């Protein structure tokens with residue numbers, strides 16, 4: 738999952754010219770706002786591997802404090818061009834990132850499934866456990882067991898709710914799960930598994 742690969746994707750393709758494009762990230766907005774409703778004191782959300790997604794825009798208008806993290810500088814630049822100083826930006830490989838604060842919500846749509854190596858999956862879980870406060874949540878969307886075996890030319894792992902709950906079990910409890918079917922801009926259907934996991938104290 739190199740920076741070079743992902744940066745080239747966003748530098749050379751239009752926003753709606755990638756399989757994961759969504760005009761509105763409706764499932765993400767629904768799951769984040771249900772798990773941790775907005776309050777007068779802004780809740781802190783980090784969108785892991787945010788790409789050019791408009792989730793940050795949607796959550797900012799609902800009163801959340803949003804941090805956008807991605808390994809691709811061109812992706813982060815496209816979000817920053819829309820939101821400027823309304824959001825916080827981190828350009829880093831998530832597995833090399835050292836969180837300096839904690840978040841109420843860790844959101845990941847279509848990033849975790851690029852981790853096909855169990856060691857990397859475990860490192861991701863440890864990182865999420867460090868970055869999410871007790872009582873906070875991980876909202877995670879990955880390819881489902883009948884989902885694609887590759888995306889953007891890279892192999893993908895596929896998960897159901899039980900396998901995700903087991904992977905996160907040392908630190909997180911499964912709150913809810915659902916199946917969602919994403920339709921790509923060219924009409925292909927991609928089944929996703931979504932889970933909300935709560936960080937144990």
Ligand SMILES: C[S@@+](CC[C@H](N)C(=O)[O-])C[C@H]1O[C@@H](n2cnc3c(N)ncnc32)[C@H](O)[C@@H]1O
Nearest residue numbers: 738743786787788790807808809830831846847
């Ligand atoms: C399939 S796209 C999904 C983008 C976005 N979450 C969405 O739903 O539109 C995967 C994203 O993960 C980012 N990514 C991949 N590997 C990463 C890593 N190791 N660290 C941080 N970001 C990564 C890519 O740059 C890309 O933006």
